[in-house]
Amino acid sequence: MRRFILLLVAVVAAAGSLTAQTHRAPAPLFRDPVTDGPADPCIFYNYDEQAWWILYTQRRANSEAPGPSFCYATKIGIAESRTNGASWRYRGTLDLEFERGVNTFWAPGIVYWKGTYHLFSTYVRGAATYWGGDGLIAHYTSKNGWDWKYREIIDVGHPSIIDPALYRDEQGVWHIWYKNCANSAIYTSTSRDLKHWSEGVQVKGVNPPCEAPKVFRMGDYYWMMTDPARGTGLCVYRSTDMENWQEQGRILTDGSNRMDDYPSACHNDVVVFDDRAYIFYATHPGEDNARRSGMPTLQYSNNQSYDSRRSSLQCAELKLENGELKCVRTDFEFFLPTLKK
Template sequence: MHKLLTLVILALIFIQTTTYPSQTFGDIDRPLFADPNYHGSCDPEIVWIEQTKEWWIFYTARRAQRENASYVGTPIGVVTSKDLKTWQFRGYCSFDGIPGAPDMDVTLWAPGVIRNGDNYHMFVTYKDNATPPWGGDGVIRHYIAPADNLLSGWTLAGIPNFQQPDPIDATIIRHKKQFRAYYRVGKNGIQHSTSPDLKKWTNHGKCDGAVNAPPDERGFGYQEAPYVFHWKDKYWMITDPHKGLAVFHSPDGLTWTQQDSIMKAPGSAPSDATRARHPSVAIVNDRAFIFYHTEPNRPYPSPKAEDRTPHQKISYLQMAELTIKDGQLTCDRDASVSLP
């Protein structure tokens, strides 16, 4: 009887933490995707795979339904689409021949992925343990995989000079004949490095301008997950201060000016009814689509990580369209999206 009661309670917890009705906004659904194992999909990195003509989202697969160690021991998951409308879960990435699985002995977070020639390069936050709540200091590792084996073919290329240890959330762009990486380093703000070949990196320290201005000027202190892209003749940087998404723009990707934040007000879909978190962006025929995650049951201000319940920790991947109005990046997350 005791075992039966335990199973019933676990089943009720599972239903409570995983069930959210889907809503359609034109050609997209919300939620866009939920990890099938622990319902902790977050930190999406959207990448166009030219060789297979597919969109791949690499994401952190948190173990949200665990009572503890939810944010460590996490693999990198993959979901793919031909048209941005219908998505298929492909599994978890393998690194150096070690298969990806829902429960890992190490911790992998927030991949930044870029193509160079026939190969793809992933810069992922790595910790050599799964000790809750956060696993201690980590490094950003550089892995390489061929286009025909992006799930299982990742091999270590090195540890770049990103002011290690403890940087997180790298995003990589190509600028003329060089590459740039942007990432957060502990309490030392949003920083950047440059490379001619994705192998040899020069660290330039903190990014200039408003992105590292004093908290009372920015309107927030902590921020993470810098994502940089070029669109409409400007460089844009979106960061996650847990207060909606902060937005900065730059003519050269070096010195940043702040605009109003976006996506703090909740969306109307139940799975989207909270502030947006940790974004990436796909440019399609000069339109910009933002991919982000939500934690619809998480209260703000939040309890400490290990005090959050499984219900509070579940997260979903979402999608919306960005627009520019009066020179400012904006997003109506409830707008119907028509895809080509």
């Protein structure tokens, strides 16, 4: 009897522990307490910090400067969770400067390979009061996620590219996708060492104009999401070979009843576990208010209001139903597990 009681207590305790692990995703998931302009999230597990990190473009939303100036002279910010995603704190920015002056960093992509973090960041020299400037993709390495060594500007045969996303296939080949600014289309290159890349070719089946590609494996397919950059949600594509893609419609095209989770999703990232996946994305919750008041929004180059400049990060659950991706924004269990190398 005593043995049975002890076993029962152990089972109940384990069940209670499992229940305590899951929680609701905060909404918004994160707001930058310094500039209030987080965008272009990229999530990964920092093994050295034993914490989940979101790297993001730190737009200067609280800066009263002409036009889209607040999207330039930006750094890569860090949001950290040591509570399996239940709460997030600002940890500062990455030191990525490798040239003189003040420069612009956008839309990071990161992978962990052979004991080293590899960061690929969009890089634009200087800053501007208008949209423009050649985009480059800078490659860095680090052992801890804090101290980064600049390696090179990757060469894919195109002069202006932004928004890198990476994936390693079953044969050990690295793939990188990015926006070619010359025609606003998604291109891809391959590499064996993350340093030497093939000449970029346009991705088949992905319709321009768009940006911010993200690729992941879920179920029997590879999936790609892109941002058409028109405030109309995210485009979804799927493929069996990562070469030929078929459009599957759009997700997150409108808002939810969660705080700041509207009017639609922008530039995203996805993390996949065995039985579930989460999508992380940015919103511009003040754009609807700005439109109603007659103020310019982010899509324009004139004087946006602070309300239209600010942004938030959000999270939702991705589910695979009958070969289609579905997004659950409310009433889903959220848990980012502790990982080991």
